[in-house]
Amino acid sequence: MNIPFLDLARINAPYMESLAKATEAVVRSGRYIGGEACAAFEQALGALCAGLPTVGVSNGLDAISLIFRALIAQGRLAPGDRVLVPANTYIASFLAVSHAGLVPVAVDADPRTMNMDTVRAAMAAEADPRVRAVLTVHLYGRPCWDKTLAECARRHNLAVVEDNAQAIGATASVPGFNGSATTGTLGHAAAFSFYPTKNIGALGDAGAVVTADATLADTVRALANYGSDTRYHNIYQGFNCRLDPIQAAALGAKLPHLAQINGRRRQIAGLYNRLIDNPFVTKPAIEHPDGAVWHQYVVRVHERDAFRAHLAGHGIGTDVHYPVPAHLQPCYRGLSHGPLPEAEELCRTVVSLPVGEYLGDREVEYISRVINTFRP
Numbered sequence: 001m002n003i004p005f006l007d008l009a010r011i012n013a014p015y016m017e018s019l020a021k022a023t024e025a026v027v028r029s030g031r032y033i034g035g036e037a038c039a040a041f042e043q044a045l046g047a048l049c050a051g052l053p054t055v056g057v058s059n060g061l062d063a064i065s066l067i068f069r070a071l072i073a074q075g076r077l078a079p080g081d082r083v084l085v086p087a088n089t090y091i092a093s094f095l096a097v098s099h100a101g102l103v104p105v106a107v108d109a110d111p112r113t114m115n116m117d118t119v120r121a122a123m124a125a126e127a128d129p130r131v132r133a134v135l136t137v138h139l140y141g142r143p144c145w146d147k148t149l150a151e152c153a154r155r156h157n158l159a160v161v162e163d164n165a166q167a168i169g170a171t172a173s174v175p176g177f178n179g180s181a182t183t184g185t186l187g188h189a190a191a192f193s194f195y196p197t198k199n200i201g202a203l204g205d206a207g208a209v210v211t212a213d214a215t216l217a218d219t220v221r222a223l224a225n226y227g228s229d230t231r232y233h234n235i236y237q238g239f240n241c242r243l244d245p246i247q248a249a250a251l252g253a254k255l256p257h258l259a260q261i262n263g264r265r266r267q268i269a270g271l272y273n274r275l276i277d278n279p280f281v282t283k284p285a286i287e288h289p290d291g292a293v294w295h296q297y298v299v300r301v302h303e304r305d306a307f308r309a310h311l312a313g314h315g316i317g318t319d320v321h322y323p324v325p326a327h328l329q330p331c332y333r334g335l336s337h338g339p340l341p342e343a344e345e346l347c348r349t350v351v352s353l354p355v356g357e358y359l360g361d362r363e364v365e366y367i368s369r370v371i372n373t374f375r376p
């Protein structure tokens, strides 16, 4: 068998006709900035997020950055404030904080969840009064939200921003309540990415901001449109970070299938967890009920290169998310941080397996069998 890590053409094949129809309608409309496609997509995404105000933007990086800039414009944050960020996230989480004039504070990972260690996050907020916000990243589609983080945010009055780029449609249990909520509705505002590899991917770059604060939503919309609230009236020195209507139309064609896409990914993760049985391979823990949407299915292997070569030799593609943490990147030379041993160990050992919703059980069984024959 030949199973690439991710086949985007295969991801989009089921939507070929609806994608063509939706994007053609934009071309025929003669309106290529904003318009009906963007409004309809914002409406549809908002409906998935408890009906909250939603603003389509250019990409996920800009979505996070615009949220922080809007919080600064509102006076909720000030330039130079510290923001807790998980050390093992994608670099965009850090860059978005920096671009807004804030300072990322890297928090070590919990090796069990591979998300931010919320106890360490609380300690970092306790230790430094300059920490005014937390960017919780639902890495690999697994929610990072618990009682410790919620209480820490409340006690220190932190702005809570979600990096929901990898977790559209995930559900997290809400501390203090007898229920769960969808990620993207847990804090003050949430950023979404529709980069083509994400669970709902566009045909290029796209993103969105969801927030319960309608004023914050208006500020994000203005900032993303040259800082203009009405035409030729600029209240901020803003940016051009608008959602492209061609992308909005494509996303509108795919979004109705979110539950099915995430459901299949959840099944695949469950299959892997049942079938992979190798003492040299550590599987991710699955919560019950499973609120994750498995943007990545990530195992840990000390002999990672040999493991990846073994799979490649059997026609199976893998990837690494991510090999170098932000604080060890050249662009963050000089960023002050404490010891981050768990995050660094994860970056050395994580391997992402194919988890595209198009995979059949036979393919997942084959991959699991090959994994079980791996010996370092």
Ligand SMILES: *Cc1c(COP(=O)(O)O)cnc(C)c1O
Pocket: 059, 060, 061, 062, 089, 090, 092, 093, 137, 139, 163, 165, 166, 193, 194, 195, 205, 206, 207
């Ligand atoms: C993809 C991603 C982003 C950035 O989104 P883009 O649309 O690629 O700019 C930010 N954070 C995380 C965790 C991501 O996975």
